[in-house]
Amino acid sequence: MSRDELVKKIAANAGTSQKVASAALTAVLEGITESLKKGEKVSLVGFGSFSVAHRKARNGINPKTKKPLKIPARNVPVFKAGKNLKEAVKKAK
Template sequence: MNKAELVEHIASSADLSKAAAARALEATIQAISTTLKKGGTVSLVGFGSFSVAKRAARTGRNPRTGAAIKIKAAKIPKFRPGKALKDAIK
């Protein structure tokens, strides 16, 4: 399912126009992104939680040359599914 299909599904399920569903989806994504950027977490009970994980700096290898390269430390988004989501896909 891509974003357009998700907007269409939201519109039909919530009895909204596609434009309103698209705005709602964009607002949700923006709210999650903003919260994670500030270092917070977003918990949706039954669905899961979004958080930020820190990845330490490390040494890697260039696959073409085999030379060692330094990989910088980074913050990455992380999603942990909730029990209801896990049970729904069994």
């Protein structure tokens, strides 16, 4: 599902315009992004939680040249699915 399709679905379910739905989606995504930038955890009960994990620096190998390289430490976003989301996906097939 693309962003446009999601906006249309939100607008239809909420009975509002696509412009309002797009603004709401943008606000939610910006709020999650800002919280993660601050290192805060964002929990949406039943859906899941977003957090930031720190990956240590490590050595790797360039698959093309087979030469060793150093991969720097960095922070990465992590999503852990909630119980309701896991159950919904599990029953989807």
